Amino acid sequence: MSELAQVNAEAPATPHAAQPPSAQHEAQLPAAEHEAEQEVPALARTVEALLFLSSEPLGAGELAEATQAGEGAVRAALAVLAEQYAPGRRGITLRELGGGWTLASDPSTEDAARRLFSRPRAATLSPAQAETLAIVAYLQPVSRPEITRIRGVSADSAAATLLDRGLIEEAGHSQFGAVLYRTTTQFLKLFGLRDLDQLPDIARWDPTPEEQAELRERLLRAGEARGGAGAADS
């Protein structure tokens, strides 16, 4: 098994490289003590293949329909796979995202992936994009003028970029004809969310009553000052 250890040593310093190669350790244990997982049950094999083939997350219902198995059996198969693809065990992990299950690469393999595909996984998110995305995520469907009203500055370029990256999409038109936006499955996937309910309550970021009082005070003073100036002008 020492050769395997050497393989590990040659690998780039991923977070996992630090762990002693456990194959060595495990080899000393009687194999019978391991869970017998080499033989993946047929249904789990099929589910695994479907997850591999589909670029979109698959729900238990869809999987049950395609495999012609019961949803309970599918969930059991997913549990088997979740164990096999538990984080840190393989280069691929099983994630529950975007309303279903999907396979994804383990983050520890990112350096190699970036070298191979010679492009970063995704461009960074600018503050304007993050704000626009947050407004769409919480208020969807929401129109561009509404986003602009909340942000106080134009959201046009940020919204176009988010559309381009498939994080938001059009969702019909408002009664005034403005395009409405909503978030996509891609958004859930890239942000590691199972569904929108996983977003924390927006009220969580309300300022404290003291902060609010202080803000109100400042605004009032500013308002009075302006009111006075206006009177002088007229």
Add this chain to the structure above:
Amino acid sequence: MSELAQVNAEAPATPHAAQPPSAQHEAQLPAAEHEAEQEVPALARTVEALLFLSSEPLGAGELAEATQAGEGAVRAALAVLAEQYAPGRRGITLRELGGGWTLASDPSTEDAARRLFSRPRAATLSPAQAETLAIVAYLQPVSRPEITRIRGVSADSAAATLLDRGLIEEAGHSQFGAVLYRTTTQFLKLFGLRDLDQLPDIARWDPTPEEQAELRERLLRAGEARGGAGAADS
């Protein structure tokens, strides 16, 4: 299996080289006799992730470059994976194809895959998808920049979804190198059309039927007149 045997032969330093790899044979043995493999070595994990992400087969050279490991180590990692992904063991198999390695779904799962992909997914088209599909249907072949000019906003995400659903496909490149799109046979079948001549006459929905110019020209003009929100974004 002969390719895999060759892999091992080329990488004599692996523990597997000594034993003739014959997953088929091993599958019949009780699990206790297998090597403990739950913990995949780091390099094999990385190689696994790269094979998972890549749409093309990857050669040992490419993998070595991406993982910054030696080619011998990469071949050893491939041998580990070959064992894990031996036919019949999982829903995914590792195959040597065109001078490289690739992951593919196991043929035994094909029926389920066919059921999955033949399901009419998301019965309705989003407005952006309907517009993009209409432009491709009526103007084909048409390039992505043209679609964007007509719609005023990027059509990349909509086009990707339509490609994914097999409603449009690539049809070569324009003289400027942009990918051209056309509709597929699948599109005709889904819309119940015998051929493209059966596309509905747009006269019924034409807001300015008195216009004489060619449809493509009129669409481009209208798109640009609507202001190409794209212009503001760029």
Add this chain to the structure above:
Amino acid sequence: MSIAALELDLDVFSGPFDLLLTLILREEIDLRELALADVVLAYLDHLERRGELDLETATEFIVLVAALLELKSRLLLSGEEQELLEIEPEQAAEELLARMLDARRYRAAAGHLAQLFAGEHGVRFRLVPPPPSLRRAIVHQADGSAGGGRDANQLGEAIGRLLLLPPTISLRHIAMHRVSVAERLAHLRRLLRRGSFSFDEAVRDADRMTVAVTLFALLDLYKRGEVDWEQPESFGEIAIHPSAHQLAPTALARGAAHAEAIAG
């Protein structure tokens, strides 16, 4: 240059003027949020840089801005004219406060999203279409019951939407007086020949369009060096004098006394 291409860089918008108009019409920019004064300033800057006045574009600009101004005032006053006019500082502050709180909430939520995004760094998904053998199967089965006929009329409707030309800005609500700049130039020169005068005198009993065009004519005369003008306080009287250096290059002192001297 057409006024359409005037480049603007405002708080809520940056881009050419005609795009701004389009976006306003499509309600993608809220006219109430747009500081029209900034648009006018941008145009004046543009004039400054060019160093000459193109009367045709100037007229076009005035008409468009006047239209926007009227639209905006209607938007601001619609329905609740009285209340809006009598808004108390407290009310205004409450409204502003609500807005600021909203902005803060979503800024914080954005921070949360950015964290989630960063936490997913390195997670990639497989984006490979299913192999051709399976895709062929899709086509094969699509004409069966599984396919589900979609309505091709949907495509025709979409094309109809895309053929729609945006409405041109309607100026019908503005009484279109044909006031030529040339006419107002002649009027101002006539007055100048008699000496100094105030702008109010020059536009006595005139309608708004005439006032605007007269102001442009005045700007033009100033550019040509034919007049000097001054306005001691905002919204105050504008005093117009024949250009000092046209008469006496050294006479830099301006003011009523000086003007009177010339007039005399």
